[in-house]
Amino acid sequence: MSVDTATVKRVAKLARIAVTDDEAKNLEGELNTILGFVEQLNEVDVSNVEPMVSVVAVDMKKRVDEVTDGNKAADIVANAPASDENFFQVPKVVE
Template sequence: MSVDTTTVKRVARLARIAVTDEDAERMTGELNAILGFVEQLNEVDVTGVEPMTSVTPMAMKKRRDAVTDGGKAADIVANAPATAEHFFLVPKVVE
């Protein structure tokens, strides 16, 4: 796959990035070099290679999956002018 200046300008417009003509020319070469490197990576045989989360072996930190109220309900409503059972009380605005 090859990128031309028209494609660079279109992507820049979609990303809402202002790109001058000389910047588009420079980016064309850079993006083509990146895509060439990605094509090289696609040629590597990775069958039998397990995905890694890090280059050094380590166990993932896990926490117990539990639903809680956060234990801070009283702290959250502490400065509210009016509360009831850890809820904010607000004036009625719709009849």
């Protein structure tokens, strides 16, 4: 895959970056070099590589999947200026 100046300008516009024509030419070369390195990854044989979550073989910690309220209601309203039975109290703003 090759990137041309028009593509560089389009990507810059999407990223909301102002790019001059000279900068676009420089970025075109840099992006093509980066894409060349990425294409080299396609040459690596990964057919015998098992998908990993981590580079170290570790079993994932699992918890019981149960629905709770978090048991944190009192902690959540602890810093509120006013609360009543774990609910925030706010002044009336609509009459």
